[in-house]
Amino acid sequence: MKALVLAESLDGQRDLCAGARQIADEVVLAVVKGAPQTGIADKAYDVELPEGEAAENAVAGVQAVYDAEQPDVVLIEPTPRNKILGGMVAAKAGASVISDVASFDGDTVTNMYFGGLAEMKQKATGAKFYTVAATAFQPGEATGTDTVETIAYTAPAKALVLKGTKEVPREGADLTKCDVVIGAGRGFAEEADLQMARDLAAKVGGELGCSRPLAENVDWMPRNLYIGVSGLNLAPKAYFALGISGQMQHMVGVTNAETIIAVNKDQNAPIFKQADYGIVGDLYKVIPALIEKL
Amino acid sequence: MKIVVAVKVVADDQDIFVSGDRSLDYSKARQIISTYDTNAIEAAAQLAADNDGTVVAISASTTKADDTKVKKDILSRGIDELFMVADDSLETADSYATAQVLKGIVDANASDYDLILCGDGSADLYAGQVDVQLAAALDVPVINEVTGLKVEGDKVVVERTLEDEVEEIEVPLPAVISVSPNVATPRIPGMREILAAGKKPSSVEGLAGALETKVEVEDIKAPEMTPRKNEIFAEGDIDAFAAAVAEALK
Ligand SMILES: Cc1cc2nc3c(=O)[nH]c(=O)nc-3n(C[C@H](O)[C@H](O)[C@H](O)COP(=O)(O)OP(=O)(O)OC[C@H]3O[C@@H](n4cnc5c(N)ncnc54)[C@H](O)[C@@H]3O)c2cc1C
Numbered sequence: 249m250k251a252l253v254l255a256e257s258l259d260g261q262r263d264l265c266a267g268a269r270q271i272a273d274e275v276v277l278a279v280v281k282g283a284p285q286t287g288i289a290d291k292a293y294d295v296e297l298p299e300g301e302a303a304e305n306a307v308a309g310v311q312a313v314y315d316a317e318q319p320d321v322v323l324i325e326p327t328p329r330n331k332i333l334g335g336m337v338a339a340k341a342g343a344s345v346i347s348d349v350a351s352f353d354g355d356t357v358t359n360m361y362f363g364g365l366a367e368m369k370q371k372a373t374g375a376k377f378y379t380v381a382a383t384a385f386q387p388g389e390a391t392g393t394d395t396v397e398t399i400a401y402t403a404p405a406k407a408l409v410l411k412g413t414k415e416v417p418r419e420g421a422d423l424t425k426c427d428v429v430i431g432a433g434r435g436f437a438e439e440a441d442l443q444m445a446r447d448l449a450a451k452v453g454g455e456l457g458c459s460r461p462l463a464e465n466v467d468w469m470p471r472n473l474y475i476g477v478s479g480l481n482l483a484p485k486a487y488f489a490l491g492i493s494g495q496m497q498h499m500v501g502v503t504n505a506e507t508i509i510a511v512n513k514d515q516n517a518p519i520f521k522q523a524d525y526g527i528v529g530d531l532y533k534v535i536p537a538l539i540e541k542l
Numbered sequence: 543m544k545i546v547v548a549v550k551v552v553a554d555d556q557d558i559f560v561s562g563d564r565s566l567d568y569s570k571a572r573q574i575i576s577t578y579d580t581n582a583i584e585a586a587a588q589l590a591a592d593n594d595g596t597v598v599a600i601s602a603s604t605t606k607a608d609d610t611k612v613k614k615d616i617l618s619r620g621i622d623e624l625f626m627v628a629d630d631s632l633e634t635a636d637s638y639a640t641a642q643v644l645k646g647i648v649d650a651n652a653s654d655y656d657l658i659l660c661g662d663g664s665a666d667l668y669a670g671q672v673d674v675q676l677a678a679a680l681d682v683p684v685i686n687e688v689t690g691l692k693v694e695g696d697k698v699v700v701e702r703t704l705e706d707e708v709e710e711i712e713v714p715l716p717a718v719i720s721v722s723p724n725v726a727t728p729r730i731p732g733m734r735e736i737l738a739a740g741k742k743p744s745s746v747e748g749l750a751g752a753l754e755t756k757v758e759v760e761d762i763k764a765p766e767m768t769p770r771k772n773e774i775f776a777e778g779d780i781d782a783f784a785a786a787v788a789e790a791l792k
Contacts, residue, residue, distance in 0.1 A: 335678070338671075344757050345671050370758060413710075464722075526773070537784070542784060
């Protein structure tokens with residue numbers, strides 16, 4: 249069995265190649281933006297992208313790798329660019345990409361349905377394309393050769409034109425490495441009130457994260473700090489959910505937390521069914537009192 | 543300018559319950575516009591208003607979506623006309639299959655489109671792939687994660703927000719663009735819009751042929767939940783709560 253890995257980040261390249269080894273005996277890597285790492289796949293393809301071009305314009309190069317290698321399975325790092333590049337190649341093969349695969353059982357793969365409310369077991373009837381994170385595999389070492397083949401750039405007929413790029417500085421801690429995480433939700437009425445959550449974080453040696461609406465509908469928190477099915481997946485020792493209702497899309501991001509602590513003024517909020525310790529009360533009173541008593 | 547927006551109608555997940563055998567019980571759940579498609583609808587409506595355009599909504603959904611309330615909800619958000627294909631095989635249809643149905647609707651009713659907008663991902667499958675599949679089927683360019691759009695002649699210039707960079711990209715039209723929820727805040731339709739929606743044209747058809755699926759669904763089951771202690775305190779019991787928290791943090 250042969251696996252083609254389409255990855256963008258350095259970690260993604262290494263982790264998916266290591267994972268691919270667990271389901272395939274031959275691993276090929278294709279990278280569009282930047283040079284591929286060597287020593288992690290049996291063969292790597294450097295899919296050329298001229299400076300200043302949009303990554304999506306390199307789809308012909310990815311297609312060329314697919315056509316040359318005829319892989320049994322394509323493992324795609326789930327980035328927006330790869331969703332387009334991998335999705336286009338899948339479409340041409342008359343296949344669908346199965347997204348965010350969490351586990352493999354031969355050709356049957358499992359992912360989430362309704363944001364984690366259920367798990368869906370499914371099987372691609374033809375060509376197999378999966379977006380997948382490293383966590384779907386056992387930890388393992390990536391092995392390989394130094395062979396790199398370059399695929400020359402072919403512009404698409406209707407190309408995108410990249411007019412500019414602006415870096416967004418990373419803010420906040422790497423929550424995946426924190427023992428204690430404080431999650432703030434829409435129960436906070438004002439951005440300034442988040443200071444209370446920060447004070448609690450300081451008190452308990454934790455870092456602040458949030459539910460998706462706080463990073464998106466209002467820009468109170470950076471996008472890389474929201475927790476849940478489309479955001480971070482964490483396994484801290486303790487997770488504090490402050491003014492978070494406990495919708496499944498959020499909670500799947502903390503199912504592996506050792507202890508879940510909830511503050512919510514609505515006793516019927518779903519969060520309480522998923523909490524170890526909860527208090528039914530106004531967070532504006534509970535948090536200052538809790539900081540004082542801890 | 544002619545804008546198309548793709549809208550999925552799904553069960554409201556707040557009212558989907560887990561049965562004893564861990565299957566999903568939809569009997570209490572009403573049909574709603576998939577959350578992030580409301581942002582795409584709003585972006586389409588605003589773009590049409592700013593560019594002297596029209597917006598049609600297209601939907602590939604189950605027969606439950608053929609529901610007056612949800613159809614009116616779609617049409618009360620600045621949409622001029624709705625074309626729906628409804629068949630129960632579309633419930634868990636993969637993105638290839640869904641895109642083929644949407645292409646059929648576009649070819650038959652809106653082949654003169656300039657732009658097709660899709661949402662960030664549907665509440666059920668959240669694959670973020672129908673946009674790509676639809677673009678491939680129609681042989682037009684596609685871009686995703688778009689947080690802002692500006693029409694410039696026969697092009698749209700988009701702001702695309704990725705995790706650590708923001709790109710400005712010029713997309714030649716016609717094209718398929720999927721937008722992030724940030725792109726526009728959905729309106730809350732008033733009584734007047736809802737009444738007017740009832741008079742707008744909408745059509746619902748069945749599938750023309752059998753659905754051509756590429757993924758076979760074997761099983762849908764709720765996972766076992768991590769067991770939790772569920773010790774819930776009243777606001778007055780802050781001392782006991784604080785003690786429990788302190789113990790857990792040790
Ligand atoms: C496809 C899809 C993907 C999604 N992905 C994610 C994801 O990855 N992560 C995520 O978080 N969400 C995600 N969501 C959104 C998710 O469904 C919920 O809408 C969101 O998590 C709710 O955030 P919240 O709990 O902060 O807000 P709400 O649901 O509005 O809850 C606010 C809570 O605060 C409580 N409250 C209000 N005032 C106070 C007070 N003074 N004191 C105490 N409590 C108070 C209320 O009782 C309520 O329970 C996704 C949705 C979809 C459709």
